[in-house]
Amino acid sequence: MQSALPPIAVALSNVSKWYGKFQVLTDINLTVKRGEKIVICGPSGSGKSTMIRCINRLEGHQRGKIVVGDTELTNDLKKVDEVRRDVGMVFQHFNLFPHLTILQNCTLAPIWVRKMSRRDAEEVAMDYLQRVKIPEQAHKYPGQLSGGQQQRVAIARSLCMNPKIMLFDEPTSALDPEMVKEVLDTMVSLASDGMTMLCVTHEMGFAREVADRVIFMDAGQIVETNAPEAFFSTPQHPRSKLFLSQIL
Amino acid sequence: MSLFDIMASILVGINVTMKVTLYGMLYAVPFAFVFGVAQHFTNGIPRLIVTSIIEFWRSSPVIILIYGFYFSLPGLGINLSAMTVGAMVLGLNIGGYGSQAVRAALQALDPGQVEAGYALGFRRLRILYLIELPQALAAMTPTFINQFIQLVKGTSLVSLVTLADMTFLAKALSQIHYAPAKIYTALLIVYFLMCYPATIVGRMIERRVSRGREVSHDL
Ligand SMILES: Nc1ncnc2c1ncn2[C@@H]1O[C@H](COP(=O)(O)OP(=O)(O)O)[C@@H](O)[C@H]1O
Ligand SMILES: [Mg+2]
Numbered sequence: 001m002q003s004a005l006p007p008i009a010v011a012l013s014n015v016s017k018w019y020g021k022f023q024v025l026t027d028i029n030l031t032v033k034r035g036e037k038i039v040i041c042g043p044s045g046s047g048k049s050t051m052i053r054c055i056n057r058l059e060g061h062q063r064g065k066i067v068v069g070d071t072e073l074t075n076d077l078k079k080v081d082e083v084r085r086d087v088g089m090v091f092q093h094f095n096l097f098p099h100l101t102i103l104q105n106c107t108l109a110p111i112w113v114r115k116m117s118r119r120d121a122e123e124v125a126m127d128y129l130q131r132v133k134i135p136e137q138a139h140k141y142p143g144q145l146s147g148g149q150q151q152r153v154a155i156a157r158s159l160c161m162n163p164k165i166m167l168f169d170e171p172t173s174a175l176d177p178e179m180v181k182e183v184l185d186t187m188v189s190l191a192s193d194g195m196t197m198l199c200v201t202h203e204m205g206f207a208r209e210v211a212d213r214v215i216f217m218d219a220g221q222i223v224e225t226n227a228p229e230a231f232f233s234t235p236q237h238p239r240s241k242l243f244l245s246q247i248l
Numbered sequence: 249m250s251l252f253d254i255m256a257s258i259l260v261g262i263n264v265t266m267k268v269t270l271y272g273m274l275y276a277v278p279f280a281f282v283f284g285v286a287q288h289f290t291n292g293i294p295r296l297i298v299t300s301i302i303e304f305w306r307s308s309p310v311i312i313l314i315y316g317f318y319f320s321l322p323g324l325g326i327n328l329s330a331m332t333v334g335a336m337v338l339g340l341n342i343g344g345y346g347s348q349a350v351r352a353a354l355q356a357l358d359p360g361q362v363e364a365g366y367a368l369g370f371r372r373l374r375i376l377y378l379i380e381l382p383q384a385l386a387a388m389t390p391t392f393i394n395q396f397i398q399l400v401k402g403t404s405l406v407s408l409v410t411l412a413d414m415t416f417l418a419k420a421l422s423q424i425h426y427a428p429a430k431i432y433t434a435l436l437i438v439y440f441l442m443c444y445p446a447t448i449v450g451r452m453i454e455r456r457v458s459r460g461r462e463v464s465h466d467l
Contacts, residue, residue, distance in 0.1 A: 058363055077371075084369040095364035099382045107369035108378065161368060 009034045009196040015064035024050045026220045037197045039207040041215035048200040056087040088158030090168040094150040096142035101169045103138040106157045128156040148179030168199040216240045261414035268334050268403040275339025284350025305431040306344030313337045318409045334406035342399045349391035353384035386457045393450035397443045
């Protein structure tokens with residue numbers, strides 16, 4: 001938008017991946033600019049999770065190139081560490097640590113990975129818990145919180161590591177309907193702060209409000225890339241059309 | 249001889265029983281953790297090797313191993329004391345069972361826990377001791393306590409390789425005073441008194457663990 005040469009946050013070029021003989025990703029090309037918000041949708045099993053999990057190396061790819069910031073992902077653990085330092089991830093099932101309090105969930109990585117002092121880490125954590133609007137739950141355990149609250153904690157836990165890019169894998173699809181909004185609101189506010197975001201979600205309201213681009217995946221391929229409004233009202237690809245007719 | 253007198257004579261051997269138990273634990277606990285974790289971490293051939301070692305200690309009859317190590321190794325020029333053989337064989341046997349509790353507890357955890365650790369920038373070993381083991385520990389403690397009780401009872405086997413533990417003394421007593429019923433009843437009571445507190449602690453922990461699970465499921 002503003003600068004002529006926006007830096008690239010994530011670049012996937014011709015990325016392919018197999019599970020045994022089964023090809024999950026086929027020639028994925030995707031470039032995400034800093035600050036850009038991408039929404040990824042598509043039928044179940046189309047490879048959405050696999051694609052974003054390749055970006056922080058929870059999965060390895062076999063062909064093509066993935067560059068995050070200026071680090072190319074290879075088997076080199078140092079590179080992987082570098083990338084993970086800059087990339088936060090929020091999971092469908094929150095994956096909070098049940099044996100730790102909310103505050104400890106948020107300070108564990110800053111203390112052990114970032115080598116912050118406990119006091120500094122707690123200060124940062126309380127700031128983010130404030131932002132996701134649950135500072136009063138800091139000393140409870142995850143099991144004592146509602147799903148929506150847990151997911152907001154998971155977002156805060158990620159933000160405590162000060163990531164430059166955030167990955168969301170269906171963050172609201174395990175939630176009761178009445179809790180979806182509080183999580184989406186948190187994500188919208190994060191987006192308005194300029195975070196680079198890749199979100200796998202079928203929340204159309206969120207996509208319309210926040211996304212710069214919607215990517216539609218099917219059978220391991222990116223089938224359509226479009227502006228959100230255009231994607232939902234006049235999808236181009238027959239498979240996008242079929243998919244939208246099924247979820248509407 | 250009264251039951252009390254007999255128990256008093258048997259209790260002279262309690263230090264040997266306790267020593268074998270204690271040294272046995274020194275073999276059992278590290279073996280259980282190292283091999284349980286190794287089984288959790290490995291695949292393919294390395295895993296096969298780890299599993300074979302565990303199965304050797306877990307599945308061989310303890311009494312045969314004790315005899316084997318105590319009476320056959322000297323033929324190869326290796327002389328181990330009866331105490332060492334007893335503690336090692338009993339400890340590694342119990343450790344073999346323990347390793348399965350460790351592995352099972354680690355594998356029962358949601359794989360999302362490890363993934364969340366990776367996503368936050370942790371390396372594998374840190375994830376193990378900051379995230380997986382603290383959670384798995386609760387699940388394996390009841391099994392560990394049961395195995396501790398098995399170990400205490402198992403120590404009676406060292407009486408077969410000359411160690412004067414409680415069982416050895418009871419046997420000796422029953423050869424002097426012909427009152428096996430009384431003497432072995434006294435022996436049972438002594439073992440029971442040693443093991444029962446562990447059983448109670450085990451039950452308490454089990455109750456706490458299952459209560460903890462309810463809390464975390466009770467969204
Ligand atoms: N670890 C795995 N081993 C084998 N197949 C897998 C594995 N993970 C995912 N798959 C398969 O890869 C395909 C894509 O999965 P995924 O990326 O989870 O899809 P989505 O997130 O779009 O639902 C699915 O067919 C799934 O069954
Ligand atoms: Mg998925």
